[in-house]
Amino acid sequence: MELALDRVSRRFGGVQALSDVSLGAGRGEVVCLVGPSGCGKSTLLRLIAGVDRPDAGTISLLGQDITHVAPEDRHVGFMFQDYALFPHLTARDNILFGLKRHRDAGAMAEEIIRRLGIGHLAARFPHMLSGGEQQRVALARALAPRPHVLLMDEPFSNLDRTLRDGIREETLAILAALEATVVMVTHDPEEALSSGDRVVLMRAGRVVQAGRGEDVYDRPRTAYAAGFFCDFNRFDGTTRGGAVATPFGPVAAGFVDGTAVQVLLRPQSLHPADSGTPATVTTVTLMGEIEQTRLRLACGQEMRMRSSRRHGLRQGDGVFLRADPAGVLVFPADAA
Amino acid sequence: MTRAWLGGAAAVALLVCLPVVSLLAIAAQGSAGLWSHLAANVLPAALRDTLILLAGVGVLVAVVGTGTAWLVTAHDFAGRRLFEWALLLPLAVPTYISAYAWLDILHPVGAVQGWVRAVLGYSSPREFRLPDVRSMTGCVLLLGLVLYPYVYLTARAMFVTQAAGLIEAARTLGERRVFRRVALPLARPAVAVGVSLALMEALNDIGASEFLGVRTMTVSVYSTWIGRADLPGAAQISLAMLALVVALVMLERWARRNQRYAVGQRPRPIGRSALRGWRAGLAMLACAVPVLLGFAAPATYLMVEAWKRVAFAGISPTLWTEALNTVLLASAATVMVLICGTVAAYAARLHGRGGLLARATTLGYAVPGTVLAIGLLPLVAALDRGLIAAGLPAVLLLGGSGAVLLAYMVRFMAIATGGVESGFARIPPSLDHASRSLGQGPSGTFLRVHLPLSRPALVALALLVFVDCAKELPATLLLRPLNVETLATHLYGEAARGTYEEAAIAALVIVAIGMAPVILLARQPRPRYPGTP
Numbered sequence: 001m002e003l004a005l006d007r008v009s010r011r012f013g014g015v016q017a018l019s020d021v022s023l024g025a026g027r028g029e030v031v032c033l034v035g036p037s038g039c040g041k042s043t044l045l046r047l048i049a050g051v052d053r054p055d056a057g058t059i060s061l062l063g064q065d066i067t068h069v070a071p072e073d074r075h076v077g078f079m080f081q082d083y084a085l086f087p088h089l090t091a092r093d094n095i096l097f098g099l100k101r102h103r104d105a106g107a108m109a110e111e112i113i114r115r116l117g118i119g120h121l122a123a124r125f126p127h128m129l130s131g132g133e134q135q136r137v138a139l140a141r142a143l144a145p146r147p148h149v150l151l152m153d154e155p156f157s158n159l160d161r162t163l164r165d166g167i168r169e170e171t172l173a174i175l176a177a178l179e180a181t182v183v184m185v186t187h188d189p190e191e192a193l194s195s196g197d198r199v200v201l202m203r204a205g206r207v208v209q210a211g212r213g214e215d216v217y218d219r220p221r222t223a224y225a226a227g228f229f230c231d232f233n234r235f236d237g238t239t240r241g242g243a244v245a246t247p248f249g250p251v252a253a254g255f256v257d258g259t260a261v262q263v264l265l266r267p268q269s270l271h272p273a274d275s276g277t278p279a280t281v282t283t284v285t286l287m288g289e290i291e292q293t294r295l296r297l298a299c300g301q302e303m304r305m306r307s308s309r310r311h312g313l314r315q316g317d318g319v320f321l322r323a324d325p326a327g328v329l330v331f332p333a334d335a336a
Numbered sequence: 337m338t339r340a341w342l343g344g345a346a347a348v349a350l351l352v353c354l355p356v357v358s359l360l361a362i363a364a365q366g367s368a369g370l371w372s373h374l375a376a377n378v379l380p381a382a383l384r385d386t387l388i389l390l391a392g393v394g395v396l397v398a399v400v401g402t403g404t405a406w407l408v409t410a411h412d413f414a415g416r417r418l419f420e421w422a423l424l425l426p427l428a429v430p431t432y433i434s435a436y437a438w439l440d441i442l443h444p445v446g447a448v449q450g451w452v453r454a455v456l457g458y459s460s461p462r463e464f465r466l467p468d469v470r471s472m473t474g475c476v477l478l479l480g481l482v483l484y485p486y487v488y489l490t491a492r493a494m495f496v497t498q499a500a501g502l503i504e505a506a507r508t509l510g511e512r513r514v515f516r517r518v519a520l521p522l523a524r525p526a527v528a529v530g531v532s533l534a535l536m537e538a539l540n541d542i543g544a545s546e547f548l549g550v551r552t553m554t555v556s557v558y559s560t561w562i563g564r565a566d567l568p569g570a571a572q573i574s575l576a577m578l579a580l581v582v583a584l585v586m587l588e589r590w591a592r593r594n595q596r597y598a599v600g601q602r603p604r605p606i607g608r609s610a611l612r613g614w615r616a617g618l619a620m621l622a623c624a625v626p627v628l629l630g631f632a633a634p635a636t637y638l639m640v641e642a643w644k645r646v647a648f649a650g651i652s653p654t655l656w657t658e659a660l661n662t663v664l665l666a667s668a669a670t671v672m673v674l675i676c677g678t679v680a681a682y683a684a685r686l687h688g689r690g691g692l693l694a695r696a697t698t699l700g701y702a703v704p705g706t707v708l709a710i711g712l713l714p715l716v717a718a719l720d721r722g723l724i725a726a727g728l729p730a731v732l733l734l735g736g737s738g739a740v741l742l743a744y745m746v747r748f749m750a751i752a753t754g755g756v757e758s759g760f761a762r763i764p765p766s767l768d769h770a771s772r773s774l775g776q777g778p779s780g781t782f783l784r785v786h787l788p789l790s791r792p793a794l795v796a797l798a799l800l801v802f803v804d805c806a807k808e809l810p811a812t813l814l815l816r817p818l819n820v821e822t823l824a825t826h827l828y829g830e831a832a833r834g835t836y837e838e839a840a841i842a843a844l845v846i847v848a849i850g851m852a853p854v855i856l857l858a859r860q861p862r863p864r865y866p867g868t869p
Contacts, residue, residue, distance in 0.1 A: 050773070051769040051772060072774075072777050074773070086767060086785060097774050
């Protein structure tokens with residue numbers, strides 16, 4: 001493991017920001033910390049960078065314990081949400097800032113400037129750069145000293161929506177080409193799933209689930225993890241005979257009979273059919289690539305159906321619905 | 337490395353707190369006999385006069401400061417833009433200079449009284465004279481007229497930054513008396529802060545009250561030490577003054593307690609209502625009188641007198657030496673104060689404990705110069721004795737000007753610490769973290785990030801500290817070596833002797849120096865760093 005955190009805890013006054021968090025990142029791996037604001041993901045990043053210290057636990061880098069090493073001696077790169085470019089220095093001098101210890105600082109700076117294709121920006125001051133250009137310079141500055149691990153705090157959240165996807169793809173390509181080990185923080189589930197080799201979902205200072213994107217998305221271990229990555233339709237029920245009854249028929253559930261459970265159904269697993277569960281369309285909303293249809297079942301429950309196809313439904317239309325069994329998950333009702 | 341910064345901040349905090357501690361020590365060893373004399377004959381009268389003076393000045397500055405601030409922010413009338421900055425001008429006139437000038441302007445055989453008698457048809461001062469300016473009333477008026485800008489500044493800032501939305505809301509709700517119902521309650525904390533600052537200045541004043549014959553506690557401390565050489569007695573009166581200071585500081589803190597809830601609103605100008613006819617005239621008059629009496633009259637008088645003197649006798653070499661002394665002392669103090677204040681402010685940024693130390697370095701701002709001097713005297717004497725015992729010349733402190741420097745540092749450290757801290761506050765913490773993660777330690781980060789980014793703030797602060805040092809009178813008077821005069825002490829000496837020789841020139845120079853921060857304030861610069869969002 002390039003970077004390893006072992007049972008790290010941090011408390012701020014009465015708030016337990018992190019409790020017993022263990023985490024690892026292998027060489028060249030992109031680890032995405034994701035969770036709602038206040039879940040402790042940014043605190044974790046600050047602990048790895050050394051600008052804050054844990055109350056308990058150890059942090060090691062390349063097998064060396066760095067828990068109490070000053071940030072300037074860690075060889076950890078940090079890219080900030082606001083980019084934190086020094087306003088009194090040009091882009092080139094910003095990049096040179098971390099290279100003072102190197103004899104061939106100039107060559108190293110030129111190298112990273114070339115790799116990122118920002119030669120035309122090098123002489124400009126930060127206020128003369130657009131958001132995307134600032135992001136690029138900040139990335140170059142963090143990568144220039146060749147850190148053992150690069151930390152990125154919401155690196156794309158300050159960018160326009162239209163720019164974001166393109167810049168994210170480019171950035172990830174550069175990081176992959178450099179074989180950089182990256183720990184990235186985001187609050188955006190889609191960004192986490194698309195950017196990380198490994199996704200670490202956090203909640204209230206604890207790791208809820210960690211794994212490859214498809215694992216945490218397809219096989220969430222808790223209803224919380226499921227709900228974080230997908231807007232499920234939900235039914236409450238009780239198991240009987242190894243199954244729970246839903247408007248779409250019984251769903252197998254491996255719980256003791258009489259357990260209160262929640263059945264989660266992905267909106268994209270619902271589709272209109274010639275027969276099935278009857279429902280009435282309440283609204284149809286075009287969200288760009290996909291179309292979301294809200295429907296009301298005979299029992300009165302609201303459902304959401306999402307599809308990349310245009311169903312041509314209108315408010316008040318009656319339809320039959322079918323559910324794809326692959327999009328159905330069952331969890332205990334009280335599980336958080 | 338963080339520890340070194342904290343250590344530096346602790347040393348600065350210690351330096352600032354020493355005079356107060358030493359004051360307590362001397363007061364505690366005072367002889368009983370002298371104290372009972374002081375307690376019976378000096379203190380009650382001095383305390384009464386001081387309290388009357390503070391009450392009078394407090395009311396005057398509150399009314400004039402708030403009133404003019406409201407006039408220029410919420411109304412429009414001819415000359416409003418001019419008054420907006422001109423109302424700050426009296427800040428450039430130290431209290432002792434205003435008193436010096438007005439005493440001569442209103443002299444019974446002077447031009448003004450002569451003109452009044454001529455108009456009224458009297459021929460000699462024996463038949464008619466204006467009420468004597470050398471009185472409590474005169475002193476209150478004089479101090480009020482130069483100190484009201486403290487309230488004007490704080491109240492105007494409040495009206496400009498906070499009031500617009502609320503006043504518009506009140507108007508849409510049909511309220512006509514927005515000043516009484518909205519603006520005044522809103523400005524009350526700001527007014528209290530301004531008043532407490534003005535009163536700290538009033539308490540610090542030694543020249544005006546002495547020239548005008550008001551025996552305040554400051555004057556008593558001075559005469560108890562200079563006249564009777566009674567240090568414990570002076571220390572005991574000083575302690576009583578310190579109690580007043582604590583009360584004023586508490587007033588200020590209390591008034592500031594809710595300020596943090598008010599920040600963050602974007603300043604928006606109030607929709608000004610245009611005044612016409614006699615209302616506009618009245619507004620102009622209300623703004624013009626404080627400027628004329630607080631600044632224009634004394635400044636004009638000084639220019640005329642200085643011109644006469646220069647035309648008559650030129651400028652003496654003594655005055656040049658005094659000007660040089662003033663500049664040298666103030667410059668040396670400014671450098672020291674900025675270095676110490678910056679160390680304290682950066683320690684506060686590095687570490688939570690540094691914040692406490694930084695607060696401690698600001699304790700001196702409220703301590704009157706005389707009180708500070710009385711606290712420093714025994715310390716400095718002990719240091720000098722130590723130097724002599726070690727076989728070194730004692731020129732460092734009392735023999736030289738070390739004691740004066742020390743007093744300036746203690747008294748004006750708050751300007752530097754507070755100013756640098758607010759300069760640093762504009763630098764996002766992510767810049768510190770970026771620098772650290774790029775391999776710079778705390779000191780490297782300071783040199784390469786904080787220092788270059790706060791240079792504009794540091795220049796402005798240097799100016800403020802320099803001007804305050806150059807104007808300082810009470811501590812300089814008590815602590816300067818026998819052969820060293822500054823412009824301020826020269827003026828005091830002449831005024832105390834009742835001779836009017838070169839003092840007008842010295843006073844004019846001090847007022848000219850004092851204009852610098854007024855210009856700075858009037859421009860209201862918001863130092864913006866390129867690129868910070």
